Amino acid sequence: EADIYQTPRYLVIGTGKKITLECSQTMGHDKMYWYQQDPGMELHLIHYSYGVNSTEKGDLSSESTVSRIRTEHFPLTLESARPSHTSQYLCASSDPSLYGYTFGSGTRLTVV
């Protein structure tokens, strides 16, 4: 079944740790996105990709980085986590015309 998967679902880590949030999709979509969402608040686009070897920064400034080496995989990395990074991170994918927009279940990150 075509879907988009995010791991881990929940993560609690200490300040200063390096972490990678995983996102994979099986729909063959070229475009992928990372959003940040605080509880009860709006979504903010932090990174997106048009395809392999393409990465762009979104509307919200973020200390995270992304890579797109394979079509199906779009991981997000925080080199040194801080409490201000505590949030929910949502991954999504779509075709080039923004059709078939599909979200993963999210990773809820807590930095202590």
Place this chain on the structure above:
Amino acid sequence: KQEVTQIPAALSVPEGENLVLNCSFTDSAIYNLQWFRQDPGKGLTSLLLIQSSQREQTSGRLNASLDKSSGRSTLYIAASQPGDSATYLCAVPSSNSGYSTLTFGKGTMLLVSP
């Protein structure tokens, strides 16, 4: 810069009522508009997509309309049920990125009580 506004921010209704959620956007040069549903702590699920050439799109008890010239869309939910309780977001292509990403509204939080 594309901005999306949703009214009301929250809505509480008894089961069985028909209701309307509103969405407005500032840049009308869009080619589609989407409505999503988000359950607490979860990702978003696409409900309806309206092309700019369409005026309405229906799925079950949901009907979405689009008036591109006035920058407005409405989501009509008929015969609401407790299972409809969720946050509903509308989204349009963002002029910030050459219309290659979506800009989301803050959402309307709906509570349907039995």
